[in-house]
Amino acid sequence: MFDTALTSADLIFLAKGAGMTIFVTAISVTIGTALGILFGVIRVQLGAVLATPLTFFLDIFRSVPLLIQLVLANAFMGMVLRLQLSGFTIACMVLSLYTAAYCTEIVRSGIDAVPATTRRAARSLGMSWLQDMRYIVMPLATRVALPSWIGLALGVMKDSALVYVVQVTELLKSTQILITRLQEPLFLLMICGAFYFLISFPLARFGGYLEKRWSND
């Protein structure tokens, strides 16, 4: 089993794929979180009824397989709008909106977790809405939201394995390319799986630790 045809050049190829996975994830999570915070605040400010169009729009990203979202975005940009976008751009766009859809819910539940009385107290002390948001809601909501946000970021990293469909060669795709050439699926898949696991597992544990530490009881 340890007799393998894997060369150091192949390992560099895999490392490039891993780099691509992290790069796509970092961009999408950054943009997605910014959008998620924006949408989340809008959602809370408008209330459930007025925000229905926004909720519906974001719900689509959670109810349709990511693979189809990517194919559709690719077809829409390329065939309908005739824009020459790279697969990388499309992958980042779709994954950002995908992240934003989940992040909105996390932000909303975070803001909802701040007691209304606390916020009213802040406002009666003369704080403006922005000050209330910045000094009262943000610190308290972050405690509730951060553990779930870590889970979301890791989820996006795992789901970024699907961007191969728009011709982005990330870790799993580069593994597959090597499998086709070396015919050692088990060994290569184990390397690939170990990489995902080594990034995801410690961070997931850290998220669990924060959740435990920051819970009220």
Added chain:
Amino acid sequence: MFGYTFQWDQALARLPKMLDGAVVTMEVAVLSMLIGIAFAILLTLLRLSGSRPLRAVATSWVEIARNTPALFQIYMAHFGIATFGIHLSPFVSLLIGITFNNAGYLAENFRGALKAIPHTQTRAGRSLGMSQLQAFRYIILPQMLRISFLPMTNQMVWAVLMTSLGVTVGMNTDLYGVTQDLNALTFRTFELFAIAAVIFYVITKIITLGARLIAARLFRY
């Protein structure tokens, strides 16, 4: 408005075929969910057991399922297992992959649910003369399943969405596979996949609404 003529009628003519695919998608999702719940209960029991190796097996299952991509798990179930000379059909590989994933996530949900059940209840059952297994079966399990009903619904939605990954191991009878084959025939990529997206959306909505109705009926008190 666009330099592209939409030809919805061409895509809509294929709707019956796609709905057949949706049935297969539901089959895989439901089967993987049922087997997944069974395995998740087993994993929960193993994690509660006194045996160290059994606990280790259960914990590694749960952590691998939760910390690697579902696509990787499906690859493993197809190409990984094939290394040992076992060549599974795409349907079986996909089912194994999704079930593995479901079981891991559900076991973690069950563990959270168990924390909400006071362990004095097990002891009460034990002192009434129940065996350890009986106490779990008749006292803990029903409450555990009730508490984790909502997470189970979410996992069911995930299972439906995950079936779209079957195409990577050559599955062509599920909704995504059928759509891709039709796309190869007609090249109406946007129209076909938009219809597939709508079908997926409707399926997930039916699941969440159905679960809400069932929950309202089952958990009235």
